Amino acid sequence: MTRLIRGGRVVTATDAFDADVLIDGETIVAVGTGLSGDEEIDASGCLVLPGLVDNHTHLSMPFGGTWSCDDYTTGTAAAAAGGTTSIVDFCIQYVGGSLKDALAEWHGRADGAAHIDYGFHCAITDARPEVVAEMEQCVADGVTSFKVFMAYKGALMVDDEQFIAVLEQTGKTGGLVMVHCENGDAVVRYQKEALEAGDTDPKFHASTRPPEVEGEATSRAIRLAEWTGRPLFVVHVTCEEAVKEIQAARDRGLPIFGETCIQYLYLTVDDLDRPGFEGAKYVCSPPLREAYNQHVLYQALRQGALQGISTDHCPFNFKEQKELGLGDFTKIPNGLPAIEHRLTLLYDRSVRGGHMDIVDVVRHGSWGPARIFGLDKKGAIAPGFDADIVVFDPEVKHTISAETHVMNVDYDPFEGWEVQGKPRFTLSRGETVYADGKIISEPGRGRFLKRSLFEPAMG
Template sequence: MQSALLVNGTLISDESVRQEDILIRNNRIISTGNNLSGQPGETNIIDAGRKYIIPGGIDPHVHFALPTPEGCSCDDFHSGSLAAMAGGTTFIMDFVTPAPGQNLIEALSLRRQEAESCLLPYRLHVGLTWYDHTITSQMQQCVNEEGITSFKVYLAYKGSIGIEYHELEKVMHAAASLNAIVLVHCEEGDLILKKQREFVAAGKTSPLYHALSRPPETEASAVKKVIDLCRKTGCRTYIVHTSAAKSLQYIRAAKAEGLPLYCETCPQYLLLDESVYRKPLPASLKYVISPPIRGREDREALWVALRDGTVDVVATDHCPFNTFGQKDKGADNFTLIPNGAGGVEHRLALLYTYGVLTKKISLQQFVALTSVNAARIFGLFPDKGSLRPGSTADVVLLDPDYTSVISADNGLQQCDSDIYEGMPISGKFSVVTAESV
């Protein structure tokens, strides 16, 4: 069948909650309203019952098959997109990570080949992991010839993929002239490297010292400097995986000033706290991510920022590595542990369970944070992130009565551990197609 009619559901947008039917034909939303009807014999009637009807999730921050010295991150584009879809996400944005000196167009072409197994529509951000006088012209080529609209830079990871502030300023000037957006990993690379060396020299090498080598001020300081560059260049700027309360203060003030600034956080910073690093080995290894999981004060500040609009997007930074065979290679030296954790399968369920059901955020805010805002920021709206007539039918049913417990043993993410192991969740997310029953 080419048509589906969802009846008896509750449509959730970022603006309203309403009892309406929704008619889909040829992967487009045809109409919404009451007492709709499809063509007899050609329309599959789907009784949504008590379920919510929401726009498909958009995760603008995943790293499928990310190459590192310890091997690739566990999920490739096939397994990662399968897990994302099972969790209600219908569009993902991954990254091109060029090798030092590698031409951006060449790296983009290779990454697109790797993404051929992706089961979902996707976009790629192009990482600027090195800098010389040719980068701005290569950026222009990416935009004008390849349709790229976003670039990613790292201020951490000195000596590998990180760049300097004066280089970032040139990148942001170039991006502004191209109407592109720049995503920034905000951590002070020099300060982190200094702390890492001090801890290792003192024999302090457990995962706890990963967190202590990257205190909140290393993020907040970088955020403040990036905001200054946003103001100076006028570049649309997106701060990824924000984790620190002080960072949020700077971002909130910058938004009040009217700067073109956007803020992302992730479930791990909303739901976990720094006590995870005090677990014994090997349990603590899986929590080594950058920036690290923070204290409870930072966590509570993030929830406030979700409610007041300081945070625009809840993404995942999905980048899991196996505890055994990858992360355990750094069991005696935290600087050798590959950074990253999974989350693409459970992002929506976690935010629904611990945000909506606890009344920390509303259903409308839930939809905005997981879909609508990302669509607007990255130029996908209203084709994506919307249940309006004419939009692509990225429609998801949320069953609020379903409950389960997260476990790496029964999930679709291809990793031997899960940072949310044992956490109960509510809500089952099903992507609607014309063949849905």
């Protein structure tokens, strides 16, 4: 059966134009005028965008003695409601465990549960030689990116020797290394000093992880990548100190790439200082920054120092989970719920706010992440690509609220924000998964995505 999306304004990573989109089964077969199909979707007055790709999510992830509270059913439903049609989630190796066992566990969580298509990155937390050797099979199985943490000492953090081993292995087998840049040793020291001084409130999460900690780690990570001759992707960049290091490396011709996240574009460190314990809702790492950094991040996106805007969706309920940190900010689970709001906020606050064009939204939210992370049939509205499409109404106004969001979490960091623009329909491989405010697909229709190698990351 063919489906025709008629009357909308098609947006790509380079252009926006009036056209219809013809879908045959799961695939886009034509974009133009004078087309016809067995079934029509009216997109009059709407933008027709490629479904967004979220390359940074944490569904059903263990952290700090608890678990992120969106699983593969609720998390992917929320993604679809927000116009995201593919995610790449982080599979976390347990210290002492294998990559094979970690991937088997994450596959078990996702199989039969997801509404949209998904892939995995593999986070390496214990880079023993036998674990590093497993990376070759991961690449063969379509898991072509690997993350290391320079923070969370005693839990997820690797040292420089392990980091180098992971980088060097991708030189043999291919694969892109991703890195969380914060100096974990410095963070531990600053946290200890704060607690000894009686500074236990959520706002001290930021002061113990200052921008200099992120900037130093970013510089060191880039040097390690340069020494090993490997590309590097810096996740969730937040501040001027990190951006300067990335831009300087790219100016030297190094294949260094990176992303920021929506929370760093719209929220600030002041949110951590909300009355009472409300600031705990805004604890994530790296932390929210001073507002001037938002201008720096937009400039980095415009100039190409950063290539993506993701969410780092890692939700924990305020009650019982975030409250684990009452009296000790270091015990607040790190992460925010954001997977549902990216497209709406980018349109309302960034496009309507004059910081970027709708074409930039596609480039940073769909096309760019799909290319970097090997989703060859995602991220574009063109013949031969998967019919992952969002029909986005730019005029509808609504208020963000935990009472109405799809995410399985008891608060919303953007609570009460009045915004304009919302998906009307979301299609995944030609099938409508979200329509007029409701998820209409069944869990389990999403497929695991075997990803190709990003060209600079080929061995």
